[in-house]
Amino acid sequence: MSSVLLSVSKLRPPIVPITHQRTYITRAHPTPTPQIPIREAITALLSDMDARHEFRKTRWENNKEKRVQQRVEYLTQRGKPSHPSAEEVKAQASNEEYRRMDESLSIALQLNLDPRKPGQSLRGSLSLPHGNGKKFAVAVFTDDDALAQKALEQGAIAAGGSSVIESIKNGTLSLTSIDRCITTPEMMPELSSVARLLGPRGLMPNPKLNTIQPKESILETLASQQSGISNYRTDKEGIVRIGIGKGSFGVDKLTDNVRELMNEIQAVKPDQFGKGKKGSGKGSSKGTKYYLKAHLSTTQGKRSVLVDLRTIDPTSVFFMNDPDTV
CATH class of the missing domain: 3.40.50.790 (Ribosomal protein L1/L10, domain II)
Structure with a gap:
């Protein structure tokens, strides 16, 4: 009997303590999108703008000869004396410099509002401290x-x-x-x-x-x-989209514009809000969130940044600050 127990115990794998828990990334369990403080989000998007500018400027310089040659061939095929000569075209193209586009930044606020209900459709205008650049x-x-x-x-x-x-x-x-x-x-x-x-x-x-x-x-x-006084209005999903300025404004001016915008959105907050069923009373119950999500994006950027709501909620102690540094 003891020999049988001994053979069975040898077949069992050794017990190893679990030191790492495997994470599963599936459609049902996606990787959570990181939420970034507002000032850090603006800085990240401005860095993306600078990177796009340098890439396009380098490509502009590398394609200068090709661009000049295409213009010369086009004028040669047309053959009209009124057009400038090939030498003039080369001189003009050589002196051309890459002109940077001043991209705009905009914020999309997803509010817990149902515009179909009375009093939950926001519409108004405000003057940003530094304008919106338009x-x-x-x-x-x-x-x-x-x-x-x-x-x-x-x-x-x-x-x-x-x-x-x-x-x-x-x-x-x-x-x-x-x-x-x-x-x-x-x-x-x-x-x-x-x-x-x-x-x-x-x-x-x-x-x-x-x-x-x-x-x-x-x-x-x-x-x-x-x-450039800014108008805002909730769409059918309760989202407010509004521009906060140009990339040339810098972090400080853009932050000031966001602060003024959020104070305005908080000031016009309706007494009754929420997307619950009409008459259920759940829309304005205690603990119902007014701000659901906020995304910051640029005119030509390929990504949007999910903003930490604590840093743009005027009622939060972290309003316009980084929670990790407060």
């Missing part, structure tokens, strides 16, 4: 001819009353050339005739966007709208 074409609607002339002198793409509205109706003034519209309250009844044209393009003046102003505030509003 220049907008603004049309001004007013029945005051003197005010319209001042608006044109200040850079408005169009200004006036019935004449401007008529030019929109007959297609003389293209709506694709207009980014925003501002008006005085007296012009709103007349604008109703072109509301079906302005509305789908998001050009219809709205008090929530501060685009309906009295005559004495029109020129000031025009300047702010031209300089």
